[in-house]
Amino acid sequence: MDNIAGTKSSLTWAVHLSVVALVALWLFPTVGLLVSSFRTADQIATSGWWKSMFPSEQNLTLRTDAPETQAQIDGLYVIEGKLFEEGKDATISVWGISSRAIADFNAGDTAELRKGGTVTVQADGSYRMENAEPFEGSRGSRIFVTAETPPEFTWANYKNVLITGDATDNMTKAFFNTLTVTIPATIIPILIAAFAAYALAWMDFPGRALLIAFIVALLVVPLQLALIPLLRLHLGIGIGKGYLGVWLAHTGFGLPLAIYLLRNYMVGLPRDIIENARVDGATEFQIFTKIILPLSFPALASFAIFQFLWTWNDLLVSLVFLIDATGETTVMTKQIVELLGTRGGNWEILATSAFVSISVPLLVFFAMQKYLVRGLLAGSVK
Amino acid sequence: MHPALLGLVTIIMGVGGCVGYFWLSNIALDNFIYPPRGPNAGRNINRANIVRPWLFLFPALFALSVYLAYPVVETIRLSLTERVTQSDGSTTYDFVGFANYAQMMAEDKFWEALGNNMMWLIVVPALSTAFGLLAAQLTDRIGWGSIAKSLIFMPMAISFVGAAVIWKLVYDARPPGTEQIGILNAIYVWFSGNEPQQWLTVPFWNSFMLMIVLVWIQTGFAMVILSAALRGIPEETVEAAIVDGANPFQIFFKIKIPQIMGTIVVVWTTITIVVLKVFDIVFAMTNGQWETQVLANYMYDKLFRANDWGVGSAAAMVIMLLVTPILVWNVYNARKEMK
Incomplete structure (x- = not known):
């Protein structure tokens, strides 16, 4: 155009x-x-x-090495070293030896120390202290520097959240709990829905149109309505709160969309293939497993992604049907909400936990975006 | 047993059970109940074919009835009853008519939640659809459009809770005078010179701060659907408009929009349903404080904090009531389409 x-x-x-x-x-x-x-x-x-992407100017308080490291060179007592840790690539512009005058000297200048002797600090952070008398005391002198530091990033947060962190910070358990919820809750509805969708698409029986309308209606029934009655049911028949309950709940809640998507897709498959197979004497069960299922792969994939994202990201269903008072079965979304409450200011933990939880859906999203888009189009536009 | 192992067993049992059920029930039907041989072969084949759809449908229908249809009925019943603990420790449910509804309507929090929900219902679908339409129209015209699309679409994959954390960082406020680490306050302080704001605690406006999160998530959805619709518009109509001297804005608003109106309605209603059920964002970001309550969170409060099942169910029924017009509309359209 x-x-x-x-x-x-x-x-x-x-x-x-x-x-x-x-x-x-x-x-x-x-x-x-x-x-x-x-x-x-x-x-x-x-x-x-x-x-953080750009070099930043920072005021730092650093300390020279302790007097016990001093060496005697040409009659002078000398302490030499680097103010920065190994591998840090900062540039000092100005520095000082008192907290009240942190910008008294330029890099390369020499300052008189109060307790005697001099100190020279270079731009790269190396220093040299000289004194005619031995340096005394147990700790080094403080040096106040204003330095331009390059961007600096660390894996430490991820290490903390995934490996070393204590019970409230560590996400490993919640990660595996989430996985345990998600996988059965994705696979089982697909299977049940596929059979039902086939019947609704290609078998003729009285009441079919009514059933389809019923499923379209259930598509929008708010989850909220199901919470109390089902929790009561689960407690009543002995399932209680736990994995079984949450799997069943996710299966039930995912079915309308699954059936709707799969049926819409299966209806579009060519009629000839199915009728030929029928003429050749294939049973309905064979037609379904050998022809329909393989051909419906794109629709199955679409729904699998939806259901995976939805169960992985879910908070409400897990809160109601899974997580009991012991908190052993907590999922990542719930743990993050708790962190928001207890560690609202600790952004390093919050951000890292959130990203651990987000990363899996993002991977799935970018890897299988094609199917997701296809599913969305089939699910809402007619 | 370890939960992961339990999960594996469940997958095997679930999948095995389903396949086994379908397979065995079909064998039983074909070979034993109505075998296609003997004097009644023809009649048996017909009967088997009448029964078979129900074999295929049974597990799904059973799950749907128990997990979605029954709760609707049960919630209606619960909303009309009150849970009473008898002196012997048992609980009974006494019919109280509309007392729960009356009690709910006497609460300020309920009206606050309903009012906020109405605002959500207007703002979120409107903004998501508008931004989605804009993004769809713009990205369709450029070479790197598909990359841009997938980046705008990406928030769809992020959980509401994850989005809540992401946006809390955006809205973060530090004491006046210190450096702001939330981008919104950094910009606000930079431009206005005022003191930084705790955005989530400013009544009225904080609801919009929460809505932005949902708009951010839903825009990608609107964009994907509308972009497909825009591409489905016949070229001739656009070409005819160009020949007639229409400018790009006229083409967009007078030629394209009217042709995809149906799709816009679908997108709008789909987002409306999402909005009615919105829970996680409010739960994670403000938990309904500072006048940001919404119905779904109000209901959760009643159910699991106040332990008042009657009023909680009544609140759930209000959500159901708001969804019903869309439900009827969808069913009506689906039936029309099948004819």
Whole structure:
């Protein structure tokens, strides 16, 4: 359309820029959390994440080596070393030896120490202390520097959240609990729905239209209605709160969409194939397993993604049907909500936990986006 | 038993059970109940074919009835009863008519939740659809459109709870004078010079802060669907408009929009349903404090904090009532389509 004479768009640039702005706006919040999860608590609390990409000027209080490391060179007592840890690539602009005058000297200058002797600090953080008398005391002198530090990121938060953290921070258990909820809750409804969808699509029986209407109606029934009656039912028949209950609940809640999607897809399969198979004497069961199921793979994949995302991201169903007072079966969403309450200010833990939980759906999303889009189109547009 | 092992066993039993049920019941039907041989062969084949659909449907219908249809009926009943603990420790459910509804309507929190929900119902579908339409129209015209689309679509995969954390960081406020780490306050302080705001505690506006989260998630959905609809518009109509000298804005609003109106309605109603059920975002970000309550969270409060099943069920019925017009509309359309 853009190539039609006279419409060669003068708007092209505006369009590109608008899309860039839109994408940036949509991406910005997530990127903020991702970047924050790689920063230390101090960094997060003292500067916005958007500044972490660039070198930043920081005021640091550092300490020289203790007097016991001094050496005697040419009659002088000397302590030499680096103020920064190994591998840190910072540049000192100004420095001082008192907290009241932290910018008295430029890099390369020499300062008189109060207790005697001099100290010289270079831009790269190396220093040299000299004194005619031996240095005394158990600790080194404090040096106040203003340094330009390059962006710095760390894996420590992930290590804390996944491996070393204590019970409230560690997500490993919740991660596996979530996985335990998700996989059966994704597979079982597919199977049940596939058979039902086939019957609704290709078998003739009285009441079929009514049943389809029934399923379309159930598609929008709010989950909230089901909470108390089902919890009562589960408690009544002895399932109680636990994995079995949450699997059953997710299966029930996922079925209407599953049947609807699969039926819409199966109806579109070519009639000839099915009738030929019938003429050739295949039973309905054979037609279903040997022809319909393989052909319906795209629709099955679509629904599997929906159900996976929905069960992985779910909070309400797990709260009601799974998590009991012991908290042994907590899922990631629930743990994050708890962290929001107890550690609302600890962004390094929150951001990292949230990203651990988000990462799996994002992987699935980017790997199988094609099927997700197809499913959405089949599910809502007719 | 370890839960992971239990999960594996469940998968095997669930899948095995389903396949076994379908397989065995078909064999039983074909070979034993109505075998296609003997004097009644023809009649038996017919009968088997009458029964078979129900074999295929049974597990699904059973699960749907127990997990969705029965709760609707049961919730109606519970909303009309009160749970009373008798002196001997047993619980009974006494019929109280509309007392639960009356009690609920006397509460300010309920009206606050209903009012907020109405605001959500207007703002979220409208903004999501508008942004989705804009994104769809713009990305369809450029080379890297599909990348842009998948980035705008991405929040769909993020849980409401994850989104709540993401946006809490955006809204974060530090004491005045210190450096702001929430982008919104950083921009706000930079431009206005005022003190940073605790955005989530400012009544009225904080509801919009929560709505933005849902708009952010749902825009991708609207974009994907509307983009497909835009591509389905016949080229000729657009070309005819160009020949007649229409400018791009006229083409968009007068030619394209009217043709995809049906799809816009579908997107709008789908997002409306999501909005009515919105729970996690409010639960995780404010838990209904500072006048941000919504119906779903109000109901959860009643059920599991106040332990008042009667009023909780009544609140659930209000949500159901709000969904009903869409339900009827969907069923009506589905039936029309099948004819």
